[in-house]
Amino acid sequence: MRIPRSRSTLRASTLAAAALLVGTALAGCGSGGPGGSDDGSLDVWVYQDASTKVQREVVERFNKTSDIKVTLTQVPGEGYSDKMRTSMGTPNAPDVFFNWGGGSISDFVEKDMLLDLDPVMAKDPELKKAFIPTILDAGAIDGKHYGIPMRGMQPVILFYNKDVFADAGAEPPKSWDDLLKLIDTFKDAGVTPFALAGTDAWTEQMWVEYLVDRYGGAGVFQKIVSEGMAAWDDPAVLKAAQTVKDLVGRGAFGKNYKSVNYTADGASTLFAKGKAAMHLMGSWEYANQKSNQPAFAKSGLGWTTFPAVPGGSGDPKSVVGNPTNYWSVNAKVKGDKQKAALEFVKFAAEQDYSKDLIANGDVPTTSDAAALLGEHENPDYARFQYELVEQAPDFTLSWDQALPAKYTPPLHTAVQKLFNGQLSPAGFVDALKGM
Amino acid sequence: MAHAATRAPRRSTGRPGVGRPGVAWALPGALFFVFFAVAPMVLVGALAFTDWDGIGTPSWTGMSNWSRLWDDPETHQAIWLSLVLTVLTWLFQTPLALLLGVWAAGRQRNRAVLSAIFFLPLLGSSVALALVWKSLLDPNFGLIADIGPALSFADGDLLGSSKGAFGAILFVTAWQFIPLHTLIYQGGARAIPRSLYDAAAIDGAGTVRQFFAITLPQLRNTIVTSSVIMVVGALTFFDTVLILTKGGPGTDTTIVPYLMYKNGFQAFDLGYASAVATILVVVATTVSLLLVRLTGFAAMRSTREGM
Numbered sequence: 112m113r114i115p116r117s118r119s120t121l122r123a124s125t126l127a128a129a130a131l132l133v134g135t136a137l138a139g140c141g142s143g144g145p146g147g148s149d150d151g152s153l154d155v156w157v158y159q160d161a162s163t164k165v166q167r168e169v170v171e172r173f174n175k176t177s178d179i180k181v182t183l184t185q186v187p188g189e190g191y192s193d194k195m196r197t198s199m200g201t202p203n204a205p206d207v208f209f210n211w212g213g214g215s216i217s218d219f220v221e222k223d224m225l226l227d228l229d230p231v232m233a234k235d236p237e238l239k240k241a242f243i244p245t246i247l248d249a250g251a252i253d254g255k256h257y258g259i260p261m262r263g264m265q266p267v268i269l270f271y272n273k274d275v276f277a278d279a280g281a282e283p284p285k286s287w288d289d290l291l292k293l294i295d296t297f298k299d300a301g302v303t304p305f306a307l308a309g310t311d312a313w314t315e316q317m318w319v320e321y322l323v324d325r326y327g328g329a330g331v332f333q334k335i336v337s338e339g340m341a342a343w344d345d346p347a348v349l350k351a352a353q354t355v356k357d358l359v360g361r362g363a364f365g366k367n368y369k370s371v372n373y374t375a376d377g378a379s380t381l382f383a384k385g386k387a388a389m390h391l392m393g394s395w396e397y398a399n400q401k402s403n404q405p406a407f408a409k410s411g412l413g414w415t416t417f418p419a420v421p422g423g424s425g426d427p428k429s430v431v432g433n434p435t436n437y438w439s440v441n442a443k444v445k446g447d448k449q450k451a452a453l454e455f456v457k458f459a460a461e462q463d464y465s466k467d468l469i470a471n472g473d474v475p476t477t478s479d480a481a482a483l484l485g486e487h488e489n490p491d492y493a494r495f496q497y498e499l500v501e502q503a504p505d506f507t508l509s510w511d512q513a514l515p516a517k518y519t520p521p522l523h524t525a526v527q528k529l530f531n532g533q534l535s536p537a538g539f540v541d542a543l544k545g546m
Numbered sequence: 547m548a549h550a551a552t553r554a555p556r557r558s559t560g561r562p563g564v565g566r567p568g569v570a571w572a573l574p575g576a577l578f579f580v581f582f583a584v585a586p587m588v589l590v591g592a593l594a595f596t597d598w599d600g601i602g603t604p605s606w607t608g609m610s611n612w613s614r615l616w617d618d619p620e621t622h623q624a625i626w627l628s629l630v631l632t633v634l635t636w637l638f639q640t641p642l643a644l645l646l647g648v649w650a651a652g653r654q655r656n657r658a659v660l661s662a663i664f665f666l667p668l669l670g671s672s673v674a675l676a677l678v679w680k681s682l683l684d685p686n687f688g689l690i691a692d693i694g695p696a697l698s699f700a701d702g703d704l705l706g707s708s709k710g711a712f713g714a715i716l717f718v719t720a721w722q723f724i725p726l727h728t729l730i731y732q733g734g735a736r737a738i739p740r741s742l743y744d745a746a747a748i749d750g751a752g753t754v755r756q757f758f759a760i761t762l763p764q765l766r767n768t769i770v771t772s773s774v775i776m777v778v779g780a781l782t783f784f785d786t787v788l789i790l791t792k793g794g795p796g797t798d799t800t801i802v803p804y805l806m807y808k809n810g811f812q813a814f815d816l817g818y819a820s821a822v823a824t825i826l827v828v829v830a831t832t833v834s835l836l837l838v839r840l841t842g843f844a845a846m847r848s849t850r851e852g853m
Contacts, residue, residue: 193811200601218814222602309706310792367685369706369795381686517599517813524620528796531706 152180153444153452156195156205158436159185161398162262165467166209169458179451181207196516199224206444207452212250212258212437213336213513219439225257226440231453232256241460245506246476249434253337258437259456263473264500265393267317267432271413275302275388283415290418294363297388303365306387307530308373312523313511315530317391318358320431320510321417322351328425329505336513343543347425352536354420355529369531376403383407391417393432394496397489398472414495429505433512435476469493476500521546587827593820600814611821620797621822624805625829627712628781631801632833634716635780636773643724643772647731648761661732665725672722676789679718680705683790708798711791715799719786723779727772734768735761770841774834781830802826 157166163185170183184205186194192215198204199219210216219225232239239247242260250258271283279300284290297304308314323331327347335342358364365387371377376399382390383404390396400408419427438456440449458464462483465475469487474480474496481501487493500506511519525542528534534542594611598604615621650661667675682689685702694702704710742760751759784803787793793800793808800808802822810819 196600196814218599218601224601310794312794365701367701367703367706370683370685370703372680372684375681375684377684377686386686517815520808520812524797527794531795533796 151178151448152182153206153448153455154184155181155455156184156186156208158191158209159187161402162471162473165464165471165473166261168467169464172463173455173458177451177454179448181455192516204441204443206441206448207438207455208441209261209436210258210439211433211508211512213252213508214515214518215512216257216439217252217515220252220255220257224442226442226444226449226452228256228259228440235457238457238460241477241479243476243478243501245503246434246500249506249508250437258439259459260435260476261438261456261459262436262476263394263468263471264435264476264496265395265433266430266496266500266503266506267321267391267393267417268396268414268496268499269417270382270390270392270396271415272382272385272388272407273411273413275385276413279388281388283413284418286418287420291361293388294358294361298362302385303381303387304363304389305365306371306378306382306390307364307368308371308378309364309368309527309530310370310372310377311374312527313509314373314378314392316510316523316526317393317431318355319351319526319529320507321391322354322420323347324429324431324505324507325417325420325423325425325427326350326354327423329429329507332507332510332513340518340544340546343540347423348543349536349540352529352539356532356536359530359532364530379403383411394474397492401472414492416499426504428503429507430499430503431507431509433509434500434506474500518546590820590823590827593817594824596817596820598816600816604817607817611818614818615821615825620800621805623797624800624802624822625825627799628802628829631712631716631783632777632780635719636776638716639720639724639727639776640769640773642720643727644731644765644769646724646728647733648735648757648765650728650732651735661728665729667722668725668729670722672785673789675722676718676786679714680790683714705791706795708795711795711799715783715786715790718790719780719783722786723776727776730772730775731765731768734765738764766841770837774837777837778830778834781826781833802829 155166155170157163167183170181174180191209195205195208195210200222204224216225238259246260246264247256250256250260269284275297276283279296279302281293281296282289284293294304307318320332323345327345327350331342331345331347334345371381373379378387378390379392379396379399380403381387383400397408397412400412416427417430419425438459440452440456444452460477462477462479465477465480465483466486468475469480469483472488474484474487474493481494481497484490484493484497507513511522514522522543525534525539525546528542529536529539593604595606595608596604597607597610646664650657650664681687683705685691685694685704685706688702690697690699690704691702694700694704697704699707699710704714738761742764743756746756746760782803783801784807787799787801787804788807791799793804803826806819806822806826809815809822813819
């Protein structure tokens with residue numbers, strides 16, 4: 112009877128090993144996170160890039176004063192949204208996390224996964240007053256606040272190359288007419304009027320955002336956010352699309368913009384090297400040029416506002432872009448941990464935090480930051496940016512961040528097809544309405 | 547009798563190599579397969595009938611993802627592009643890999659060195675290679691700015707034109723994968739007995755005749771193996787497209803795997819992405835089964851029959 116015994120031992124041990132493997136695999140999925148980990152620390156997630164330094168410093172300062180310590184998880188930029196998205200709703204979700212406000216968190220809000228900060232701000236009016244109102248509100252959802260601004264402001268700015276302008280004897284555009292004339296001036300001079308990274312649809316989206324804002328005002332997009340995709344039917348959207356077609360036809364972006372990229376610095380290099388005269392880009396273009404073309408960033412980089420358009424009803428003082436990034440708190444965080452989490456996010460309202468931001472080259476979103484701007488490495492640029500945002504009656508969050516994630520790919524596709532001429536202006540409006 | 551007496555106890559000791567191994571031996575592998583391949587596939591199949599944004603619980607929506615697939619022009623375009631890419635990949639890569647492999651199977655020293663250099667692209671990661679090609683194809687700062695006019699892309703706008711971007715993907719993947727298939731063909735060609743060529747030479751067959759009468763038929767099974775790898779690979783190309791064109795211009799290089807990524811991890815529309823993934827699994831499995839079936843590969847007929 113030796114045979115059956117050895118066979119059955121074998122079978123039993125194999126089963127045991129397999130059970131162990133499966134057990135470990137399953138156990139791996141269910142540890143840590145809010146409520147799950149009782150090690151008493153706060154799990155804070157931040158998007159990792161050159162500016163993460165500021166968050167590392169604040170965590171250090173916070174941990175010196177608090178019994179409940181913060182553990183900072185730095186997620187490499189490219190994968191941040193995916194990781195945040197896939198971890199929310201699992202026990203591994205962060206307690207406090209970086210986000211873009213608007214659509215980037217609206218699905219979480221819908222499922223009551225985030226802490227409503229309005230009661231907190233009602234109890235602590237100083238906190239609410241600490242930030243520029245348009246920026247605080249730009250991250251709100253249905254008028255409710257779920258985020259505390261925690262990074263610099265990122266409006267989209269019309270940059271120009273001072274040397275190229277000087278060579279052509281040109282002035283930065285003050286009106287739409289100026290802008291159209293400049294296109295011809297630079298074409299004649301053999302310079303591409305506007306650098307455009309057409310491989311990345313979000314760069315083209317900036318143009319449509321500004322044009323819709325100038326033609327119809329910020330209300331057009333607000334209506335789309337609140338009422339849904341049918342609201343793309345606004346005449347301002349069609350006008351903006353026709354204007355894009357006109358700009359492309361005039362050669363405003365040159366001929367090969369469709370294969371120029373932003374992430375590998377294609378458009379920015381064209382612009383810095385004087386092969387393009389202007390570049391419509393987020394305020395981070397300054398930091399980008401500073402690290403890649405320092406001489407140009409120092410003396411050649413000029414900036415101005417996006418002009419009004421003829422017949423447009425939008426306020427030309429309004430801006431588009433990313434007002435800033437926000438801290439949100441997981442609704443599952445309760446009791447002492449919640450108190451500590453709120454204390455932590457309030458650090459972003461303090462002057463020390465603003466100083467760290469300025470030292471990093473960012474422009475803070477706090478209402479008292481104006482006094483600190485002199486310490487910025489380029490005070491003129493910092494002041495321009497701060498006043499641009501402070502005086503703006505509306506700050507429209509980038510469309511792809513403001514709308515729920517499911518609209519991003521079709522929106523980007525439609526924008527790119529409009530610029531490529533694969534969609535007519537009317538077809539563009541139809542594509543957006545059909546999303 | 548003595549012989550049988552010594553054999554019987556040996557068989558009963560259950561030592562390895564004696565008798566057939568028990569089913570239990572397959573259990574660890576089978577469990578891994580079930581947990582990491584079958585279960586996810588079943589889950590994806592089930593998700594295809596739901597609406598799920600990645601958080602909370604999926605809600606059943608019945609056939610709605612499928613009717614959307616049926617109506618979505620972007621999906622139709624993606625399926626068409628994937629099929630065209632697969633066919634062109636096969637037509638482009640197979641003859642080149644076959645000829646190169648047969649050539650590299652020769653034993654001269656220079657061939658060994660050249661083959662070693664030639665196989666270098668195999669060592670790079672797809673992502674790194676795609677990044678290199680992307681900078682070569684940059685219209686302002688890349689090589690394409692100089693050679694573009696010769697290819698009728700006067701502005702170097704290769705990746706910005708539908709045909710150019712598609713051609714670039716076809717070319718870059720071929721550049722990357724032909725070496726792998728060449729290696730497979732080289733191995734196959736080296737296994738062909740020398741005596742066949744000697745006999746053919748005595749009968750007066752030249753190089754070309756020898757190639758068509760001996761090499762090609764002897765490589766039959768190798769061709770099927772390489773083709774299955776190539777076709778399934780072409781149906782699932784992803785990283786090259788992500789880096790080189792991001793599915794653009796517009797949607798003109800959005801092949802099925804990229805469409806799946808767009809819907810799954812950009813739109814977080816995981817129900818619809820699962821439906822796309824299911825289609826991909828079904829098509830890739832069907833195509834590879836068909837290839838194996840139609841070529842008689844499944845019968846495992848030896849190329850040495852009658853030798």
